[in-house]
Amino acid sequence: MTPSPTKQFTKNILERKVGQKPGFLNVHEHSLPPRLFMVSFDGDLYESREFENYDSLMAAFVSQPQARHWIDVRGYQNLELMERLMLDFQIHALQMEDVINDYQRPKVEEDGNRLFIISRMVTFTEEHEIDDDQISLFTGPNYVLTLQSDYEDCLNPLRERIRAGKGSIRKKSSIYLAYAILDVVLDHYFPAMAQLGEYAEELEDCLFENPSKKLLSQILDLKREVVKIRRIIWPERDKINEILRMDEAQIPHDLRIYFKDIYDHAVQLIDLVDNYRETTSSLTDLYLSNVSNRMNEVMKVLTIISTIFIPLSFIVGLYGMNFSREQPDGEINPLNMPELYHPYGYVTLLGFMGLVVVGMVYYFYRKGWLN
Amino acid sequence: MTPSPTKQFTKNILERKVGQKPGFLNVHEHSLPPRLFMVSFDGDLYESREFENYDSLMAAFVSQPQARHWIDVRGYQNLELMERLMLDFQIHALQMEDVINDYQRPKVEEDGNRLFIISRMVTFTEEHEIDDDQISLFTGPNYVLTLQSDYEDCLNPLRERIRAGKGSIRKKSSIYLAYAILDVVLDHYFPAMAQLGEYAEELEDCLFENPSKKLLSQILDLKREVVKIRRIIWPERDKINEILRMDEAQIPHDLRIYFKDIYDHAVQLIDLVDNYRETTSSLTDLYLSNVSNRMNEVMKVLTIISTIFIPLSFIVGLYGMNFSREQPDGEINPLNMPELYHPYGYVTLLGFMGLVVVGMVYYFYRKGWLN
Amino acid sequence: MTPSPTKQFTKNILERKVGQKPGFLNVHEHSLPPRLFMVSFDGDLYESREFENYDSLMAAFVSQPQARHWIDVRGYQNLELMERLMLDFQIHALQMEDVINDYQRPKVEEDGNRLFIISRMVTFTEEHEIDDDQISLFTGPNYVLTLQSDYEDCLNPLRERIRAGKGSIRKKSSIYLAYAILDVVLDHYFPAMAQLGEYAEELEDCLFENPSKKLLSQILDLKREVVKIRRIIWPERDKINEILRMDEAQIPHDLRIYFKDIYDHAVQLIDLVDNYRETTSSLTDLYLSNVSNRMNEVMKVLTIISTIFIPLSFIVGLYGMNFSREQPDGEINPLNMPELYHPYGYVTLLGFMGLVVVGMVYYFYRKGWLN
Amino acid sequence: MTPSPTKQFTKNILERKVGQKPGFLNVHEHSLPPRLFMVSFDGDLYESREFENYDSLMAAFVSQPQARHWIDVRGYQNLELMERLMLDFQIHALQMEDVINDYQRPKVEEDGNRLFIISRMVTFTEEHEIDDDQISLFTGPNYVLTLQSDYEDCLNPLRERIRAGKGSIRKKSSIYLAYAILDVVLDHYFPAMAQLGEYAEELEDCLFENPSKKLLSQILDLKREVVKIRRIIWPERDKINEILRMDEAQIPHDLRIYFKDIYDHAVQLIDLVDNYRETTSSLTDLYLSNVSNRMNEVMKVLTIISTIFIPLSFIVGLYGMNFSREQPDGEINPLNMPELYHPYGYVTLLGFMGLVVVGMVYYFYRKGWLN
Amino acid sequence: MTPSPTKQFTKNILERKVGQKPGFLNVHEHSLPPRLFMVSFDGDLYESREFENYDSLMAAFVSQPQARHWIDVRGYQNLELMERLMLDFQIHALQMEDVINDYQRPKVEEDGNRLFIISRMVTFTEEHEIDDDQISLFTGPNYVLTLQSDYEDCLNPLRERIRAGKGSIRKKSSIYLAYAILDVVLDHYFPAMAQLGEYAEELEDCLFENPSKKLLSQILDLKREVVKIRRIIWPERDKINEILRMDEAQIPHDLRIYFKDIYDHAVQLIDLVDNYRETTSSLTDLYLSNVSNRMNEVMKVLTIISTIFIPLSFIVGLYGMNFSREQPDGEINPLNMPELYHPYGYVTLLGFMGLVVVGMVYYFYRKGWLN
Ligand SMILES: [Mg+2]
Ligand SMILES: [Mg+2]
Ligand SMILES: [Mg+2]
Numbered sequence A, B, C, D, E: 001m002t003p004s005p006t007k008q009f010t011k012n013i014l015e016r017k018v019g020q021k022p023g024f025l026n027v028h029e030h031s032l033p034p035r036l037f038m039v040s041f042d043g044d045l046y047e048s049r050e051f052e053n054y055d056s057l058m059a060a061f062v063s064q065p066q067a068r069h070w071i072d073v074r075g076y077q078n079l080e081l082m083e084r085l086m087l088d089f090q091i092h093a094l095q096m097e098d099v100i101n102d103y104q105r106p107k108v109e110e111d112g113n114r115l116f117i118i119s120r121m122v123t124f125t126e127e128h129e130i131d132d133d134q135i136s137l138f139t140g141p142n143y144v145l146t147l148q149s150d151y152e153d154c155l156n157p158l159r160e161r162i163r164a165g166k167g168s169i170r171k172k173s174s175i176y177l178a179y180a181i182l183d184v185v186l187d188h189y190f191p192a193m194a195q196l197g198e199y200a201e202e203l204e205d206c207l208f209e210n211p212s213k214k215l216l217s218q219i220l221d222l223k224r225e226v227v228k229i230r231r232i233i234w235p236e237r238d239k240i241n242e243i244l245r246m247d248e249a250q251i252p253h254d255l256r257i258y259f260k261d262i263y264d265h266a267v268q269l270i271d272l273v274d275n276y277r278e279t280t281s282s283l284t285d286l287y288l289s290n291v292s293n294r295m296n297e298v299m300k301v302l303t304i305i306s307t308i309f310i311p312l313s314f315i316v317g318l319y320g321m322n323f324s325r326e327q328p329d330g331e332i333n334p335l336n337m338p339e340l341y342h343p344y345g346y347v348t349l350l351g352f353m354g355l356v357v358v359g360m361v362y363y364f365y366r367k368g369w370l371n
């Protein structure tokens, strides 16, 4: 069984060395060796390449100063590469630390006209947990540099759009490319949210069909996932809002509407996640109410059975008493249980007990306990 | 059974293609073929027409530049039409995407002196759910362009007012027409809220009369609807507030009071929805308390019956014992259950047991368990 | 039984016609025919009159331009009168709509130097509900115009003060008169709050003395009333705050302290209502805990009785068995229940059962179940 | 039994006459006759006197214009004195109303360079309630005037400091004296909070030792006291914050750090009170859980006893049946209860029932019900 | 058993003397005698010394005006030393009071270009409690002065970095040193949080394995610790935010990014603590649900056993009745319990009772009560 994300996170924090110098690049053992990609394009040009080494990438990069370039570094296991990136792209050590630590909430920083943006790519896993990977993005006059810890990401539709030359992306500036990346990343929140919603409905169905003991635990775990994604989306929204408040130098006027659009999407995601919060709260309430209802049902069965048979048992016990018709001296005690000697005593009693049962059943029926 | 709105929404999200270029117009298969309406009017003029095709509509539109026009497009299943609208009315691709996606929270965007407004038209359905349809609205110097996905809407009272020339609507600017549309849309929230309130009272009556197992589920579903409409009304209010903060160029000074009026209505709706939130919370509490009370009642019946009969059963069991008056060797054991041989043994015991019953009933009466 | 306010409100909303032109004056059938009052005063002058018709009122009004006038219209069932008021006192149609609809949350609007203020007069009814009536107020250079739907209001102490010439009210401006009205209206919230508080204490006493099944329902209803008055007081406070932020032209500097004073009162009311919110929450918790405690008590009685008698019943059942001392062939089975033939068998058993009872009672005493 | 503070407060409100002219001085019957104190000091001078009448106080006051004076009026039962104070110290009637009404939340008002400050002195009473008395304070160029309803207050340590000439207080301005009063008043919140905290721990101990029925009621009462003190401390903090935002004319720059210091204390008190809120919530949860646990324990005893003896009772009942070995006609029924005639029938059955008991006890032990 | 932190805190408050002059230095009896450390460095220089007395420290300090110095005073038990520090480093009495009282929430104060910063160093103790020690920090042109009550702190990694000359710390200004201290202090929150998280998971495991009665108490205690650390981290964040809003004179532009970095960490800590809050809430819910589930299980066992055996007991009781086949006069009552004389009466009854048991078990199986 894999550790829960909380456990994993706890482990990561414990491994982290405290008191390091600021900007210390703590390359994790289990991080991947870097792969270097670059997509270069302008209106006419389109080249998508993976490079063997950083030098060849840089050579290609500087040889086409008029084109836009999307440099994409995946995997951090090469401290030297990271330091060369910092040098060549004027990345501050603290920013590179944020990139490599791989657990930074979404944010944007501006430095002159350049932006440093961190986004989180979200998926809803098979284990019903929100998994979020970090993508770090630096903009420059004619490039966007992205860094991620995994080889796989959610950006292939965008790569395909650049290749196909669809839309105006090939003709637009590097900041538009940055926007396009943020847009695709945020777009992928929707299917994750939809899967989470489907899982919530699965749990709701369970609740009414065969509620297991683990169900509450699962509902509360889901609640925590909802809270978790909420804590990712809010800073995502704040980040885009901060971009919208930047001035012309960072965000040209005609691109503003694009960021406004992803802002709308972020707000819609917040609405959605609040919806799920309400849903999981409802599920908790329903679960607890179901527990009470089941106890109620158990109690009713017990009460019906007991209430019917306890008086009957008394009656049969009554006629099981050994009061003697005769005293030891042979004298007759006519008052001692004469019923026992009546020819119709037994059948009368059976009939009486039948009436008692009918009366009680009617009483329970009137109380509505029999449905 | 139709899927719940949440399920429907989840389905929509899953169908949505992620990573599309911004402004991609995703015309849904199940969307309706567009119908084109235009109402043209000024102080004297009044014409209300449906057009066969877009060209004839545009011809009519440009031929009366001095009049105001309300162009009303219903149904989106024609990509080419949408693109011509974008071109002729300078609509940004991202705005048209918002229109067609049909799930955008209420908002306003200004672009020069033009406004782009999205509202949601709300109804409370037979299935006790909030159904909300989107109406998108663009203003221009002498026109208002509205787009909606359905053929039916809630604006007929307004159309009738224009036709009848009631009020000053025929003499006022296009921004006043936009206001009038927003006003009528918001007016329709009130009956929806009233129906929701009536349903809440139905559920409350159920609670006291015959609470079914499904009741809590229904209450919690209603709670979710209340939360849902809350999330629609708040941005509605924010939208109007944003309009109120616009300057003279967008909202002339003498129209400000009209928008202030619908702002008041939006705030009143928020009060109302908070009222319903409180009501549904109360219902949940009452339901859970009812469950406890019913269990209490069951327990009391069980306890009364058991407490009365268990001691009696002991007593009759006592006198059902077979302690022998004679030892096997014929010697007498006078201490072995002499009661059994007493001439009044049986009736004394019956009387004693009667007293026990009376005592217990009195005890329960004093405890207040008998009412 | 009168409908609950929520029901009444729902009904009102359903009756309201949606889609009306803005400023449509919807005179309710059941509204009262207007009565026209005017109090005219300055340092020396004091006249308080009811007028037969609007013309005579206006004649009196214009004949004393140097005095201050409080024109008080009660009852709205005269559309023509309302329209003449709009004309003579420059009231916007939307404002008159707010007046007549009679369900507008407290607010203030400024129009030049004139104020339009809506307040709500609150009482706590016999049915333990917050009843709030609207008073609408327009200020002018030498007059205050108030409109209310009922003939009765809470302003008589103020009328008496003007008549008696107490305080400086006769010497002050019309805006001071407006303040005085707002002050008296807000003063009346305190006794309403006190009655609500007394009712809360009544319910609390019930809780400990004879909690009925309806009690939780009553507590939750009270909670809703508390929430309702909270939603009235907050905008009341906001309204006064807005007045305080107006400039010299609307609120002369020396009057500012008076509005600050009623602001303090509004804040004090908010403190009070939050206090009651906490109280009603406590009551809910106490009620639910009482239900649990009662169930606990029932369970304890059941358990004590059962635990004492069930083992005893077993014992007497044991000696009610018919194991035979003799085999059918007459052979003796000395091991079959020899106790039954022992001369002290019965009394020994009675003694033993007495010990069992004492032991159990002691056990329950130690558990603390007997107090 | 003294009425609870809420009851007292409700009574006060009901007694208050509504609709009075603003600034009406409602001297309560039960208020104390005023006592007049003045401490006069500068670097050298120190005089602390109680005056017989207001004239002698004023004579002393005006005779030392170069010194600082702390005039301290305790008890309000003299309307004429109050009016003379208003005249001599330019106190607005509304401010004097706030003083005398004795129930004003903490606030500060500035009027030119003068401050009017209301603070509340808090104690935690023997009855476990927050008792708060009002102290009203006016600053002037060379004096501070305080008014309180009681003869006793918490300011003696400050009086002693002035007498002893400790610190720089004798050399500083009247605004510093005002600060020193506020500081001592706020300092006294800490022991009140500590006592409240000790009481909370007492209740927690009760919870685990001998939880009475009244305990929840006490916990919820404490919760309300916590909420009450919270509503006193927050405006206290806001008041100091407002003072900090005043400009040089009111608060000289070198005194700002002193007010910042009491601001820190107010924030610390807020932290503390939030801590207690959390504590009382925990207590409520623990109480309710204890109730459930006790019910669980009762149920377990019942279930263990019943589960052990009910089957045994069946068995002994079985062998109490009277199936006859002989038919009436003397024919033998060998299948009718031959066990009863077996020489080891009884002991075998006793052994079997012993095994059943052992098995069940083991089962309960495994379930963990026996600890 | 050591007192709980809350108890300790309550005790501290009670000991604190109220009404002291502002800036009164209340040296606690149990505070440690001061030890004096100084680290002096610049690009080349590195000296780390402990001084016997304050004079030798000051001599060393003034002899190297071109270097940066970190003066570190640990232990406060020397009033004279504290007063000399105030004099030599221009520390206000109120600031020194904050230092020595040792219970000040995180804050920053600026005084000219100098900063006074209070941070709290957090650990999670063996007793599962948040322990926080205060570190107070004053910056000057070429020094940082820190004061702490204990000899041990969490700053050794930083001291080692200065010694090793790692990073640029030796070349940077004193404000950078202040940053570095804050950074290391905040870094240590992460392992404390991780330990808290591990403890939360321990409790969760307990919940599912062997929930003790104390468990809820432990969960609620943990909840309180989470609330406590939350109240430490929020002002920590606010403090850093306030530093970020200072101008160039306090925080040079190139250092701003460093403070931004620790701001990010503070926000991440807030996310983390909110995560734990959600977790502890889940644990409470799970605990309470487990209590209900256990009660349910108890009830089911009771109900199954009772429901099976109570009817059987009735049946065997029925055939234990003594209805007589013969009347006293010898006449035969053929209807009185003829079953008893039937040759297969007993075995038939045993079979019938077996069927009843099978039927009931099947019923319980269908209800799902047997798993
Ligand atoms: Mg760092
Ligand atoms: Mg990853
Ligand atoms: Mg991954």
Ligand SMILES: [Mg+2]
Pocket (backbone or CB within 6 Å): A183, A184, A186, A187, A262, A265
């Ligand atoms: Mg998108």
Ligand SMILES: [Mg+2]
Pocket (backbone or CB within 6 Å): A217, A221
């Ligand atoms: Mg879990």
Ligand SMILES: [Mg+2]
Pocket (backbone or CB within 6 Å): A261, A264, B094, B097, B098
């Ligand atoms: Mg959009």
Ligand SMILES: [Mg+2]
Pocket (backbone or CB within 6 Å): A183, A187, B020, B021, B022, B023
């Ligand atoms: Mg898109």
Ligand SMILES: [Mg+2]
Pocket (backbone or CB within 6 Å): B132, B133, B134, B149, B150
């Ligand atoms: Mg639709």
Ligand SMILES: [Mg+2]
Pocket (backbone or CB within 6 Å): B131, B133, B150
């Ligand atoms: Mg529709």
Ligand SMILES: [Mg+2]
Pocket (backbone or CB within 6 Å): B183, B184, B187, B265, C022
């Ligand atoms: Mg309207």
Ligand SMILES: [Mg+2]
Pocket (backbone or CB within 6 Å): B217, B221
């Ligand atoms: Mg549902």
Ligand SMILES: [Mg+2]
Pocket (backbone or CB within 6 Å): B261, B264, C094, C097, C098
């Ligand atoms: Mg209106």
Ligand SMILES: [Mg+2]
Pocket (backbone or CB within 6 Å): C132, C133, C134, C149, C150
């Ligand atoms: Mg009315």
Ligand SMILES: [Mg+2]
Pocket (backbone or CB within 6 Å): C131, C133, C150
């Ligand atoms: Mg009325």
Ligand SMILES: [Mg+2]
Pocket (backbone or CB within 6 Å): C183, C184, C186, C187, C261, C262, C265
């Ligand atoms: Mg008032």
Ligand SMILES: [Mg+2]
Pocket (backbone or CB within 6 Å): C217, C221
């Ligand atoms: Mg009701």
Ligand SMILES: [Mg+2]
Pocket (backbone or CB within 6 Å): C261, C264, D094, D097, D098
């Ligand atoms: Mg006042």
Ligand SMILES: [Mg+2]
Pocket (backbone or CB within 6 Å): none
């Ligand atoms: Mg709850």
Ligand SMILES: [Mg+2]
Pocket (backbone or CB within 6 Å): C183, C187, D020, D021, D022, D023
């Ligand atoms: Mg008043």
